[in-house]
Amino acid sequence: MTAAVLGMLLGLLAATGLVLLITYAPPFRSVRLVDRLAPYVHDTPPPSRLLGTATAPGMLTAVRRIAGPSVANGARVIDRVLGGRAAVRRRLDALGGQMTVEDFRIEQVVWGGLGLLAAAGVVVVGSVAAGGLNVLSAGLLCVAGLVGGLLGRDWWLTQQVTRREELLLAEFPVVAELLALAVTAGESPTAAIARVTRLSGGELARELGAALGRARAGVPLVDALQQVADHTSLDALARFVDGLLVAIERGTPLAEVLRAQAADVREAGKRRLLEAGGRKEIAMMVPVVFLVLPVTVLFALFPGLISIVSLSQ
Known part of the structure; x- marks a missing residue:
């Protein structure tokens, strides 16, 4: 340079x-409309940060400050x-x-x-x-x-x-069977959800716990669980939430439905494993065909090629 x-x-x-x-x-900085209206709209003082959870400043906070x-x-x-x-x-x-x-x-x-x-x-x-x-x-x-x-x-x-959806699918059968066991023991669907979220961990338990938290904050439990179904693209989880909603609203039996859903998800997991094994088997043929086989043919033909060259001289 x-x-x-x-x-x-x-x-x-x-x-x-x-x-x-x-x-x-x-x-020279232009004043935004939000800054003009903020003193007149935000009449409630912000809560003290001492009442919240202490969190370490993340990348977004540092970038916004700088x-x-x-x-x-x-x-x-x-x-x-x-x-x-x-x-x-x-x-x-x-x-x-x-x-x-x-x-x-x-x-x-x-x-x-x-x-x-x-x-x-x-x-x-x-x-x-x-x-x-x-x-x-x-x-x-x-x-x-x-x-x-x-x-x-x-x-x-x-x-x-x-990755999170894969974790939800992996945890779904266990959570569904725990809920079925709690409902079979005589607990209501809401109490069963509370017990399972208290005793287990994972992404699905956290989702159900967040729905219970919203319900305790004043949101109807049906709407809180419906938000869980709306925020996911997994059909198994959506059917699971629909079964919970029907059981809560109409009082229908829930244990057998949950066990059947858990069995369906396990069968779907087995099919995914078989499909992944088939794809890996095809991928394993690539080094065999393009690396091992040419080297084997070369070792088999090289002595004959040397003999032909020596005889031709």
Whole structure:
């Protein structure tokens, strides 16, 4: 990298920082409508943080404190460009966390910035090694790093949802049979859910415990359980919640239904294992066909090939 190119990059970086500093300075910062209305709408003082659970500051809190307006603007731009708020909201609900779509967009901005920094580092190292800078390649690589970071966060959210649904399916038969045992012993469905969530752990027990918590806070238990079914894409869990709702509303027998659902989920798990075994068996043929078999043929034909070459000489 020549001195002129290095000076140009440093000057561009300094100019960008100066423009951002002037733009977000208090005299030039535009006042939002939310900030204007906040003193008149938020008449209730916020509760003391001493009454809440102590949580360690996460990445979102640190990013918002350091570069709040810039990151929020970037999140709004990404939301307008990418869209898909309904799909993101559905996956966040299926993940079972408290993250909002805005928090997810902020994390996408952070991931995109990290990808851009990684691409810029690769460009700098490549320019130093090559002794020059190809502006077009550097620009394309930086854009690829930015887009890769944005899409990588979306891909990771999908992987988190898939992993959580697998955990729910793995825990479902045990929880269903425990509920059936408690109902058979004479407890009501609500008491059985409370006992199972108190004695067991896991994602499904936490979901049912959260539904009971919402019911104790004033939400009808039927609506609280219906939210569990609405936030998942698993048919087995939706049928399980429907059976609970019918038993709570109409008083129908529940134990045999839960046992049948647990048996169905176990059979579906066995089918998935057989399908995974079949796919692994096909994947195992790839090294056999493309690595072991050519080496075996080579060892078998090599002595004859050497003999033919020696005889021809």
